[in-house]
Structure formats: C-alpha cells, structure tokens
Amino acid sequence: MKRIVSWILTAVILVCCAGCTPESGGTEEPDSGIAMLVAEQISNGAVCALDTLQTAREEYEKEVEACSPLGNAGELEGRIAVFTIFASGSDYSWDFSMQEDLDQRAKCLKDLSEALAYLADQTARYGKNVEFLYDWEEDPGLAAEYSAKHPMANTAASKEIAYGLATPRQLKETYGADGVIYLFIVNTDYENTKKSHANSYEPGKAGGEATLPDLIEYVKINLRYSYDSERRDAQSSTYAHEILHLFGVPDLYEAGTLITQEYADHMQAVMSTAYYPDIMYGVVTGWSVRNHMFSEVDAYYAGLTDTCADVEKYGLGKSQHIETDQD
DSSP: OHHHHHHHHHHHHHHHHHHTSOTTSOOOOOOHHHHHHHHHHHHTTOOOTTTHHHHHHHHHHHHHHHHTTTOSSOOSSEEEEEEEEEEEOSSOOOOTTSHHHHHHHHHHHHHHHHHHHHHHHHHHHTTOOEEEEOOTTTOGGGEEEEEOSSOSSSOTTHHHHHHHHOOHHHHHHHHTOSEEEEEEEEOOOTTOOOOOEEEOOOHHHHOSSOOHHHHOOEEEEESEEEETTEEEEOOHHHHHHHHHHHTTOOOSSSOOSSOOHHHHHHHHHHHTTOSSOBTTTOOOTTOOGGGSBOOHHHHHHTTSOSOOHHHHHTTOOOOHHHHHHHO
16 A cells, blocks of 8 residues: 555656646756655655645645755855765775775865865855854764665766755754755775766756756765876865855856856966965865865855956856845
C-alpha cells in the first residue's frame, strides 16, 4: 500500500511542478528524482487515499516556499546553515578510517571557516550581519557522507542527493536559519580536470514561478584538479568564490547574463596590474581569501548595496536582489 501511495504522490508532485512552469518559459523538465523524495517523505505519514492529493500539493508548496524567491541560499544576511556533504562516487572517495583523509577533512573545515569569516566581514562593511552555522565538529548534524555509483566530480544528481539528505525546510526549522548552503566536497586528485563550481538559481532564466528543482542550489568543491598542465588545490578563496555564486554574484572574467563583454575586457585590464585580485575575477593559487578584493560590483550582486557606479556605466544586468525588492 505504501509503495502505491508513494507512486501516486510522485505523479501528483510532478504535475504540481509542471503546473508551476509557464507554457513558454524554456525551463527544464521537472526533476522526477526530487519528486520521488518528496513523495517518500509524505507517504511515511500520509496513507489515507482521500488525503494524499491535497497533502502532496500542500507539502510541495511548503518546500517551494522554503526556497523562495531566490533559491535555498536566499539573502547574504541573517542566519545561514551550511550543510556539508563529503561525497564519494565511482571516480573519487573518502575513507575516514585513514589519517590522510581525516587531515584533509580538517583542512576543509579550516578553509571553509576562513572563507565564511571573510564573507561575514564583507557584509559588515555594508551594515549587514550574517551568521554561518557550519562547524560539523561542533554539530555533526551539519555534515553527512554520501556514496554514489556514478562520478561525483561532475554535476550528476547533485540536487537530488542534497535534497534527499536534508531538505532546505528541515535545515531551516532545525537551525532557525534564514538560508541554506549545500556544500559538496569531493576528494579529487590531480588527474581530475573538473573545477569547483556552483549550481545557482537564476530568477531571470526560470521565467514565471520556479519549480522546486529550479530552486535547489549547491556548491561543489573538487579539492584538486589540473588545468593547462598546472596542478591546483582548493583553498579558502575557492570556497568564498563559489559560495558567492549562490547569492547571485557572477564571474567577472567573462561575459554572461549580467556581465557585458566590455566590462569583462575592462576587468581583464584592471586585474592585469592589480596586486589584489577581485574574488570573483579569479583566485590566485596559494593566496588566502584575505588577499582577494571584494568590490562594489560584488557587493551589489550579493544584495549588500542597491547602487553601483559600474552597473550603469557598463550597462550591466540588474541584481536579483533588486528585482526581488521591487516584486
């Protein structure tokens, strides 16, 4: 009976997802993996056939609300829970019975701590306060291990994995948090060629009302990789750079949805002679996050200020935080 209820709920939730998607938005298909996870949670306590349809819609809407309107990270302000996932796959793995991996995990915590302290200091410069809950040594509930049969250095099924381990709503309720950061850490070696990356929600791309899969966002830190014959390691600046993406801050080294080619060229010229690089232009190997500049453009896109001279001067896109304030 429970399996049948779960199957029905999955179908209903997928319909809910599709119902939230505009007819001509160009958005991706609803994520059946997340739908199944929501259904499983509901079926654990909802087995009355007369109530399942309404329960499914209500629970789905609560999950969407927990991530709206900017994704699970939300605003760079208030209390933010950082849920770290030590991810193993068919390509790389963790083994915490080995001292080497225990030492690496300790370094991850040190780098993350430095990155979050840096971000807290930047928010304070603009008169805002943020508190990050992240220390898995103090609270083991802020971290989990996960093992997959597929490679983990890429983006495969990461949203489903994060949501299945702890939903944004669960983490917010448990920690009294305003936002949630999912942080995957993969124990890659130098044979890996995939950089660390972030999968962030972009309101402008989703169009109309976002579905739950749209709103689930995460950072994936690949600890080592090789690029152009150079070996590189993740460091505190890597964590800060990728986490800022979740709050709407774009890369400044290339043109994109928000950044014009003219501004990317301008940044290249400026950074070629700058001693301290912009944290969103690129991290310098071996340099602490404290040796990276946090510019007015970064602050604008992070929602820390409503104005920025370069935005008007170079015709840059509008911050997602400004859009939200006006809606």
